[in-house]
Amino acid sequence: MPVSSASRLDLDPASTSHHGGMNRQRHSPAPALSAAGLRKSFGDKVVLGGIDLHVPEGTVFSLLGPNGAGKTTTVQILSTLIPATGGHVRVAGRDVRTEADRVRAAIGVTGQFSAVDDLLTGAENLLLMADLHHLDRREGRRRAADLLEEFELAGVASKTAATYSGGMRRRLDLAMTLVGDPGIIFLDEPTTGLDPRSRRRVWQIIRDLVAGGVTVFLTTQYLQEADQLADRIAVLDRGKLVAEGTPDELKRLIPGGHILLRFTDQGELGAAARARGEGARDDEALTLQVPSDGSVKSLRAMLDRLAGEPVEVAALSVHTPDLDDVFLALTGHPGTDSTGTDSTGTDSTGADKDSPR
Amino acid sequence: MSTQSYAIRDSATMLRRNLRHVLRYPGMTFGVLGTPVVMLLLFRYVFGGTLGAGIGSAGHGGYIGYLTPGIIVLAVSSASVSTAVAVNTDMTQGIINRFRTMAIARVSVLTGHVAGSVIQTVTSAALVTGLAVAMGFRPAASAAGWIAVIAVTVAVAFALTWVSVALGLMAKTPENASNLPTPLVFLPFLGSAFIPPQSMAPGLRWFAEYQPFTPIIETLRGLLMGTPAGGSALTAGAWCVGLALAGYVSARALFNRGTVR
Numbered sequence: 146m147p148v149s150s151a152s153r154l155d156l157d158p159a160s161t162s163h164h165g166g167m168n169r170q171r172h173s174p175a176p177a178l179s180a181a182g183l184r185k186s187f188g189d190k191v192v193l194g195g196i197d198l199h200v201p202e203g204t205v206f207s208l209l210g211p212n213g214a215g216k217t218t219t220v221q222i223l224s225t226l227i228p229a230t231g232g233h234v235r236v237a238g239r240d241v242r243t244e245a246d247r248v249r250a251a252i253g254v255t256g257q258f259s260a261v262d263d264l265l266t267g268a269e270n271l272l273l274m275a276d277l278h279h280l281d282r283r284e285g286r287r288r289a290a291d292l293l294e295e296f297e298l299a300g301v302a303s304k305t306a307a308t309y310s311g312g313m314r315r316r317l318d319l320a321m322t323l324v325g326d327p328g329i330i331f332l333d334e335p336t337t338g339l340d341p342r343s344r345r346r347v348w349q350i351i352r353d354l355v356a357g358g359v360t361v362f363l364t365t366q367y368l369q370e371a372d373q374l375a376d377r378i379a380v381l382d383r384g385k386l387v388a389e390g391t392p393d394e395l396k397r398l399i400p401g402g403h404i405l406l407r408f409t410d411q412g413e414l415g416a417a418a419r420a421r422g423e424g425a426r427d428d429e430a431l432t433l434q435v436p437s438d439g440s441v442k443s444l445r446a447m448l449d450r451l452a453g454e455p456v457e458v459a460a461l462s463v464h465t466p467d468l469d470d471v472f473l474a475l476t477g478h479p480g481t482d483s484t485g486t487d488s489t490g491t492d493s494t495g496a497d498k499d500s501p502r
Numbered sequence: 503m504s505t506q507s508y509a510i511r512d513s514a515t516m517l518r519r520n521l522r523h524v525l526r527y528p529g530m531t532f533g534v535l536g537t538p539v540v541m542l543l544l545f546r547y548v549f550g551g552t553l554g555a556g557i558g559s560a561g562h563g564g565y566i567g568y569l570t571p572g573i574i575v576l577a578v579s580s581a582s583v584s585t586a587v588a589v590n591t592d593m594t595q596g597i598i599n600r601f602r603t604m605a606i607a608r609v610s611v612l613t614g615h616v617a618g619s620v621i622q623t624v625t626s627a628a629l630v631t632g633l634a635v636a637m638g639f640r641p642a643a644s645a646a647g648w649i650a651v652i653a654v655t656v657a658v659a660f661a662l663t664w665v666s667v668a669l670g671l672m673a674k675t676p677e678n679a680s681n682l683p684t685p686l687v688f689l690p691f692l693g694s695a696f697i698p699p700q701s702m703a704p705g706l707r708w709f710a711e712y713q714p715f716t717p718i719i720e721t722l723r724g725l726l727m728g729t730p731a732g733g734s735a736l737t738a739g740a741w742c743v744g745l746a747l748a749g750y751v752s753a754r755a756l757f758n759r760g761t762v763r
Contacts (some may be wrong), residue, residue, distance in 0.1 A: 224603045250605035260600035264523045277516040277606050279508065305526075321600070 176235070177202040177360035178223065183232035185218055185384075190409035192218045194384040194427040195232065200377075202328075205351070205361040207375035209368065214381040216364035218259055220333045223362065224254045228271070231324050237329055253327030255318050257334045263307040267298050267317050270306060292320040296350070312343030319350055329360045336370060348373055380475060387475045398474050404447060406433045407460040421447070437463070509607035516614020521586075521640040524622060529620055533585050537687065538577035545569050553697060562729045570634040570641075571722040572695025574717055577630045578659050580691055581623040582666035589615050589670030590679035595642055611674055611752055616663050623659040624652075639724040651725050654738070658718055661742040664749025668762065690715045694723075701731035714741040 159242045180198040184191075193215045200206040208216050221227045224237055224243045234241045237251035254260075261270050271292055275285030296316040306317060315335065322330060332351070346429065351374055357359055365371050371378045372392045379389040388395060399472040408414040408431045417433055418426045425434040437443045444463065451458065525533055545553070546566055554565030592598060592615070601611050631639075643651060666683055673679035692710055695700070699710035710716055718741065720734035 205626055226602055246605050249603055252603065254600065254603040256596060258596045258599075260596035262519065262595065262597045265519070269522065273515065273519055276518075276721055277512060277601075278602055279511065325604075479678060 146312060148440055155172070165239060165332045171224070175238075176200060177204075178206075178234075178236050178362060180223070180234045181232055183219070183222065183234060185215075185222060185227075185231045186230050192384050193222075193229075196379075196381070196384075198379065202360050203358050204376040205355055205363060205374050207371035207378045208362070208364040208381050209366070209371045209378050209379035210364075211366055213383075215384045216366075216381055217333055220254070220256070220331050220362070220364055224331050225249055226254075249426045250325075251327060253322035253325060253331045254331045255315075255322045255333065255335060255338065259314050259318055261306045261309075261314060261317050261321065264305060266305050267309070268293060268302040268303060270317060270321055271324060274321045282323075282366060288324055292323060296320045299359055311337055312346065312485070315343065315347060319347070323354075327359070329362065330354065332361060334366065336366055337366070341353050344370075365458050368409040383473070402463070402465045403446060404435045404437045405425050405462045405464055406435065406458050407431055408433070409457060409459050416454055416456045417451060417458070420451060420456070429457075509610060509613075511615065512607045513608035513613040514517045516610045518620030520614050521621070523588075524618065530584050530588065531626070533673045534581045534622065534626050535577070535629060535743075537580040538573050538626070539633065541576055541675040542569070542573045542634060542637070542713065544632060545573075546634075549696075556701070557698060564638070564639060565726050566634060566639045567641075569721070570631065570639045571632060571726055572690055572693075572719050573630055574627050574655060574722060575626040575658065576690045576695060578623050578655065578662060580687045580714070581619065581626060581659070582679055582686045583660050583670070584622075585615070585619040585663055585666035586670035586673065586679040586683050587676050588619070589667050590673045590676050594676075604679065608758065609754060612667055612757055613720065614669055616660070619663045619666070620656065623663065624656055627655050627659070642728045643726050647725045651722060654718070654725065656723055657739070657742045661744075661746035664746050664753060666749070668753040668756060671753055689713055690719065694719050714738075714745065717741065748750050 164403075176199055178198065178200040180196060182197045183193055183198070185193040192205065194217070208219060210216050218227070223234060223241065225241050225248050227358050228242065236248045239247040239251070259476070262273065265273065268289055271289035272285055275476045276290055277286075280288060290299075296319065298313060298317060298320065306314060309317065312443070314465045319332075319335070333350070334345050339347065351361060351363070355374075361374075363371070363374060375392060377389065378395055379386050380395070381387070388398065406417060408417060410431070411428065414426065414431050414433060416430065421433065421435060425433075426433070435447055437447070439495055516670040523738055546569065550569070554568070557565065557568060575619045575763055589612075596609065602608070635641075665686070670679045673682050691722065692706065693716040695715065699707050699716065702710055717734040717737035721738040724734065
């Protein structure tokens, strides 16, 4: 449960190994990945302040958080790129510190920044991976051809990656990760910067992978993405996990969506508030916040109700729950500089009483 | 397969990757040839007459006979710029982080660069030698002498390439990487590449006699022109081993230091 995992973090770090043991008992499938008391600092700057993770085999785990929360650092440690400052991490049953090569043989990583060779063609990139996985020539060529086909890159296979669009490049990146048939895949913000269509395509690829039994560790700053793909979500904020649970469990923690109505003067606001009978009223901003699930039906019902009143609505915005709401609900402060979020129709300051806008 | 044979196989894979880069973007390779070719033309046709007369003792073969071994070494040393830049640029590519998370011989990323650069450098040295021959260079070396010349050139290229790889890893930016090897490129000028150190000012002369390029150039000159090389060969060999080792050790440490951001 979210609340209990949040409080679990407040416990003495010395007891983390004990908790690791408890986790193992609670989840019956073998863990593909587990971390206990994972810490990382760069000099004085603490990036990860002791986090526990447990990802059962064959599931999708999503680490959700704004820029700077520590998501990429976590992936870099789990994928053997950088060493942790403290804590224990096991991936595919191996210690990332002492058995890095065994871990590397079991994982595939698609980082936030494209890891393709721009000067090579799509096919050459895949053949390079095949060679590095020590596949024999014929097998490597077959694998590359299959992946090019599967990721709809066959048409551009002989063009250099430098000429690819963002979506194509990301697909090539994923395909390269899959050449070695990894059992565990790390995806660090796999859809950041992609257009909605490419994003959906990547989602479908991830779903297909999971259907094939692969374990996926995904970081994202989009609540919707975690919701779409993950079995479990952990919310990372300033290097600490503030909640963990299934998407439904998390969404229950978030205040529902609402419709924000703005009026020209106090009189209008008063009349509307009386007509609605419910909703949070802000006399200074001249706004009325009405709970809503964001559906057209609820919007129409509300407008119908106001239609009978002599009030003029100056502005209206529909607010759907987003990462900012999660953060506000869980941490009491907004997700800050998650400027990349693109939730349409969102007024992220809607819940903020001091909002002058 | 053992880890060792994987290391060789992975290095060969990385070498193929680097050669493919070179073939696809040959601009850098031709750029490498620029410095030694310009210097060869300049010192043969512009300064050559006076310098040749001044040296005198160069004797047989004229000034171009004295000049060419220096130009060969200059061709090798000036290639260090492109090696350092290539390594530095490569490290900023996301694919290096992918390599780091794969179960491959890590050092193969570097050995691939070294092998590729040595091939490029030796090719460029061969082309410059060919040009010198076309301009009247008449070496007196025997077949065995030529084999020794090739061996020395490869050894020097190997040593300087490891140093350049380390410099490329040390540099923060490609611009920085192109500046760091500058001393390497200019050291032959302060050695016996163009004139004998005996004719230099006292302090400089001392430096010229003890810096690494002078014994290397003297060894090549001895092999190509049949002049007495003295103890140069041994000193040259020691410098090559030392530079290669220092370059390798620091390159390895720099590469393993962690991710490059």
